[in-house]
Amino acid sequence: MKKDIQQRASDKAFSKISMLTFEISDNQTELITGNYGGDITEDEMRMILDSNKVELKVWEYIAELIEKSNKIQ
Numbered sequence: 001m002k003k004d005i006q007q008r009a010s011d012k013a014f015s016k017i018s019m020l021t022f023e024i025s026d027n028q029t030e031l032i033t034g035n036y037g038g039d040i041t042e043d044e045m046r047m048i049l050d051s052n053k054v055e056l057k058v059w060e061y062i063a064e065l066i067e068k069s070n071k072i073q
Contacts, residue, residue: 006070013063020056027052 027049036045
């Protein structure tokens with residue numbers, strides 16, 4: 001049971017990392033093309049990009065902790 005939960009946690013972390021990687025790529029493309037949509041300014045788009053980059057680092061750290069935890073047991 002514990003292994004199943006550990007595997008699910010790992011899968012969720014890596015899924016989130018993948019999604020954030022795509023979002024960051026999209027954010028960068030939107031900044032280059034100027035297509036932010038709606039009422040978002042360039043500065044707000046840069047804040048979104050920076051926030052996604054920080055979020056990615058957090059999830060990479062979480063994934064690392066999960067992987068280390070899995071190796072200990």
